[in-house]
Every structure is written in C-alpha cells, then in structure tokens.
Amino acid sequence: MPYVTISTVRGILDAAQKKTLLERVTDLLVEVEGQGSPDFRRNVWVRIEEQEPSHWSLGGMQPTAEIIASTFGPIGTDGVRIARR
Template sequence: MPFATIKTFKGALTNEQKQELHRRFADLMVEIEGKGNEEFRKFVILAIEEEEPINLGIGGIRATEDLMKRITGN
C-alpha cells in the first residue's frame, strides 16, 4: 500500500488543485506499483500537509506574506 505526503504552504493550492494531485498520484501508483490493475487504486493514500508560511523558510529567509504571493501568484 503506497502512502505519500506532500508538504506545501497553506493557501498555495486550491481545492481543485489538491483533487488533481490526488487523482494524478493515484493514476501514477496504479500504473507503476499496481501494474495497471485498477483495484490497486483503493489502496493508494496521499496526504497533503499545509504549513503556515511563518514556520518555513526558503533559501534561509522566512517565508513572508509577500514572498508567498510571489511564489503562488495569489
């Protein structure tokens, strides 16, 4: 049973983008680990963890609101 976690900044992904990640990850794991067997899909788990930007840094710089807007385009 594959289990993966994707960590991202809170607010970086829309609900639609998260759904697309879940779908594509499941598709990939069915193809690779499940060898194309669609029954394998029900065993694929993906967790998306969202971190507050204040808790993270990029290149040694705390992720400010301005930096997040530049990265995410939001």
C-alpha cells in the same frame, strides 16, 4: 498499500490544484506500483500536509502570506484561487 504525504506551504495550492494533485499521484502509483491494476486504486493513500509559511525557509528566507499571494495569487474563502487582474 502505499502511503504518500506531500508537504507544502499553506496558501500555495488552491482546492482545484489539490484535487488534481491527489488524483494524478494516485494514478501514478496505480500505474507504477499497482502495474495498472484498477483494483490497486482502493489501496492508495495520498495526503497533502499544509504548514504555515513561518514553518518553512528557502535560502534562509521565510515566506509570508503576502509573498505567497503576490507570487501565486490569493485564495478566496471558497478555496478557489482569485484571478489576478
């Protein structure tokens, strides 16, 4: 029974991206560890763990919500990324 945790900065993935990531990681584990058995799918646990930007550092720089929004686009209250103009 595999357990996978994906850690990321809050605000980078929108709801659709999370759904896709969860589905594709599950599919990969079924293919590789479960050797393609559809019954194996019910044993796969995948979790996305999001942490505040202030809990991360890349090259000594802490991202801010503004940096994330300017790079990836903001996420609306409905969990969907707002298209850039």
